[in-house]
Amino acid sequence: MQALLERAREPKVAAVAAGAVCAAAAGGYLLHRSLSHRYPTEGPYPAGSLPDGAYDACIVGAGPAGSTAAYFMAKGGAKVALLEKEKFPRDKYCGDAVCTPAIKILEEMGVMAELVEGNEAQFADSGGFVSPHGHVYIGASVEKIGEAAACAVKRTHLDARIARCASRAGADLREGMEVTDAVFDQSKGIWTVKTKQGVEFQSRVLVCADGATSRLASKLGYCTEAPKGVCSRAYVEAGTHNVSFDGVCFYAKESLPGYSAIFRHPNDELNFCYYLIPCGKEGMCGDVKESDLPSLHNNAIKYDPFISKALGPKAKIERMKAAALRLGCQGIKSTFDDHLLLVGDAAGHIDPLTGEGIHTAIMGGKAAAEALLAMRQTGDYSKASTKRYYKGWMKAFGHDFYMSRGGANLVYRYPILLDACCREMQRQGDAMMVKWAEVMTNMKPKTYFLQPHVAVPLAIAVVREFIDQKVLGKASAYIMANRDDDKGGAKDGNC
Template identity: 45%
Template sequence: MIDTSMRYDVCVVGAGPAGSTCAFYLARGGLRVLLLEKHRFPRDKICGDAVCRMAHPHLERMGVLQALLREKRARYTASGGFVSPAGVRYAGDSASHDGAQLVLTVKRVHLDEAMARAAAAAGAELGEQRRVIGASFEPRRGEWRIQARARGAGPESRFRTRVLVAADGANSPLGRALGLIRSAPQAVCSRAYLKAGSHRFPYDGMVYYPRELLPGYVGIQREADGDVNYCVFIVPGGRYASRDLRRVHHRLLESNPWITRDLGTQVEGERMRAAPLRMGGIARSFGDHLLAVGDAAGQIDPLTGEGIQYAIEGASIAARTLEQAFAEGDLGRRSLARYHRRWMTAFGRDFFWARQMSRLQARLPLLLDAFADLSNERGMDFMIQWARIMTGIQPKRDLLRPGLALPLLPAIARRAVKGVRPRHLTLFRSHRE
């Protein structure tokens, strides 16, 4: 039962991965935390469901990882790879190679509920079906007045809190109302679950780079229940705009030769749904007694569209900074600016390189072709280096390290000067229907 007369230390708005992680750590640290979510769990969230490695230790601490694996609601991705713009395919099995479990796949309907319940079990008060509709700061008292409305035309409730954390997703009405965000999310992505039994997807996860879609891509992940998650990312800088998403989503699913080869042509599933992505980080994610975390802070990799691990890592940094600020008795803007610096150092600066890579990929698709050539020549060791960078374990600037960049240069030159080499023409053909 939420106590409307009490003054909370922190009110977190939004119980996605960012909000629940932040609430979990703060409550565990002994602070009085209110976590408000406009939906009731279980609730779906449009997503590719690929949870990269940086998130795993946090999920383990929350008890969520073990439970989801035990209940067979999550599974690690082992086999997979990518298909380059020219159709060169590389696929391997990373688990049998070095045991690296880089990506966990879990439907958000399960993940988000488990995380919110973990935050509640740690002591946060979880208010479901409470949409925050207003927040105003009273500098003299050093506290926020929060207005929330119960589902539908339900009654309005008011809460007081010393700190407000906006974890309300890519559109972040709160972040916009409070002046942290001034622009719309830049990218958009579709999702459709395709039913187990109706597809013949042979991998755990695969990325497809149709030339027309660059710098966007198609991602397919196998879920623990055998469904596959089919996503099309449209990223700025390419041929398509957000309004093209529905058409491109269906056309690729129905007639792209690489995708139909892997899924079959008789797939059944839900209708396409879509949601926006705010990528690359916002300029200022803090204010007086105020932080923004996760998608609200734009903590999504501009190259891969992945944001769950950054939402979780960023939220843990926010919680650490807030605990410190409470201990020091200073919740002002300068004190909370440390949060922004810390997440920028941890992963935000690398978004710059991710954005450069995304642009380069769109201008020079043969880079990906050369990479696929090399992966086929050198095998899994080479591929795992790439996968570690793409999943954020190593920074994107490591793509420039000699071990990766030097072998890539002659491969690019071969592609540029000679065109497609006969060996790869064979490969290309052998992988088409």
């Protein structure tokens, strides 16, 4: 009888033991998370301990990332040096698209009001894309979102406006200062930043914001390889083209996951740009190389039926200019270390699917400022404290990079996904266009496409498109566009 009772108790004992183990594991995990989110509360460099003439932060590069960081740092009471090797206004070759998350920060800074007042920003009220099979949708997503998903601003205007704003907030803006080296004194907790002009700056924190090629981050060992993406830009003179939309992306099959785009600037000027996204085999951007950019750019203008029709035969287009892209933290050992932060293009803060980096630069700049101001309060600038910057930009946009890389690979391998998405826009109208615009401009994460109310219609659209292309053998609209220039309408796809 006793033996039977003991056997009956065994399952109960095992269940209790298993429960205890699970509870202990869960408690340990929660404790670990709690401790990992804690930062040092005091350090060896409290406020007021700066040497005479030194700065809380020395920011190398006065682009959107560096200048945004400088603005919020200075506004929070920090002493900041903002060093720019060029003199404003100066140019930067890119697509000029500023997405909504950045627009909101620029509004907070007062910069957007200046851009609007100066007629330097064109909000995208109408836009869309052309799929690899030639399906087209151009809609007015702003009517459903309630705000423009993006606006176009020339970098000559944008960068100068943000830098001047940072200066007015109290940052020490030094133009024409080319940084050649930076040396850290461990015993004093001070960086000495050296310039080609012979002027030296001392600071508690060094912020590398000197672009995708970041000579400084490379010299310090935090950037370990050259950028693997590239983009082009060519402005189109107002009054010489046929474009009526604000922004359209063209996903030609030969350059996927890359794409070309036309964005409208104020006064009817256009920006035609081309992005090549690293994907597939090492050193490749899908099926093309970075060196193929000039031919892709020029051939698109001349021979793509949708682009050539939009631009028209009389378009006056400037010569192509190009810039490197470092996407998704490619080649970056770390974006933070003792007394050190990397922000913007220097940190590889460019979306690996869209190639857009202005909004991530501005968001990252603000995250860097918030981290520095917190460290200034505690007096600790060790890696344990600078990690709060890493967590800040990861929460703001970095968590999306993994899905973006996956999305780029999917688009490259299965172009039919873009075809199906565009056809679903044609079926649903602007309701679907809004979903696309919100995800591609970082208003919503890429995982939004996995939600049932989005994923199910898209899956059905993929099946329909597969039947059309693979079973019924319907020809690409690229071929049909050359035969029938009048096909489609404003909503159906006449570019």
